[in-house]
Amino acid sequence: MSASLSPTVPREVATLRTLRIAKHFPFFLAVAEEQNLHRAAERLNIAQSALSRRIADLERELGGIELFERQARGVAITPAGETLAYDVRRILLSIEEARRNVRRIAEGDTGTLRVAFSEAMLRRPVLPAVLREFRSVHPEVELRAYPLTSDAQRSRLLADEIDVAFVIDEVTDRDQFETLNVGWDKFVLVLPADHPLAEKQVVSLQDISGEPLLWPARHTSPRLFDRMIAAFDAQGISPNIAVEVSAVDIGYELTAAGIGLGIVTAARADRTPPGVVLRDLADLDLPLPLSMLWSKNGTSPLVRRFVELVQQRLDETEA
Helix, strand or coil: CCCCCCCCCCHHHHHHHHHHHHCCHHHHHHHHHHCCHHHHHHHHCCCHHHHHHHHHHHHHHCCCCCCEEEECCEEEECHHHHHHHHHHHHHHHHHHHHHHHHHHHHCCCCEEEEEEECHHHHCCCHHHHHHHHHHHHCCCEEEEEEECCHHHHHHHHHCCCCCEEEEECCCCHHHHEEEEEEEEECCEEEEECCCHHHHCCEECCHHHCCCEEEEECCCCCHHHHHHHHHHHHHCCCCCEEEEEECCHHHHHHHHHCCCCEEEECCCCHHHCCCCEEEEEECCCCCCEEEEEEEECCCCCHHHHHHHHHHHHHHHHHHC
16 A cells, blocks of 8 residues: 555645745845834834734744844844845845846847748848847847748748748738738849850840750749749740759859859849859749748737837838
């Protein structure tokens, strides 16, 4: 047979008793620090008799333990009272720290913010600038960054594994998420600097018909891949896809190596590596809206702060 359990105080009773004791702490601490009931009562702005009753009630709640010795010119704290005073100060400091922590979380000054982004968004100046500013303004927030494809970001946002996503926009995003347009992108052609087409400022799809192409990888964005195929089909052209690439930088390097002509997004002339040039594609009309997404359900203060910062940065850019 198992040993019988000893009787315990029900949790509710213990909690009520703790609360009854704790309500006397400010009064006890004032007397402990002043060593005088009259001065402590003036400090608390209550009658001395009321303060004496508070101390007596506390001593009774503690099981009749004497906290002060009454003397002609005041009171002297007992060893038990000294121990209690030390613990009370520690408890009150812990409560104040808890209050500050709760307030910081409620106001978005602490916690963790998980931000994901596509390569297209990382190459735009707004995102690095916002990440730097957010970290500077909220140093106590842990900022986690996740480079992901647009489709992977949507899945993880729905699974509550990230808080904010920067994606190539899809029409269905507005049904599932809160959205904010953060810019536009387009496709451009990357050519070796010595390629004959580099002489032209604008290149058509007919110009590159039959050329080996470095194509955005299907596995990173199936819908985008299919839209590009459809755009070529509309011109009566079957693209000669030599290599599917998953990153713009890879497209640059393979183009420079002579493997093919790159069709890339998020290209910036000031970041073009040596040996290649960029040219507009006149009839590849696929504007790519870039959006920031976040959950429609219970947006946290941290996310709201981040959204506000992005909006402010966009407003300053447009001004």
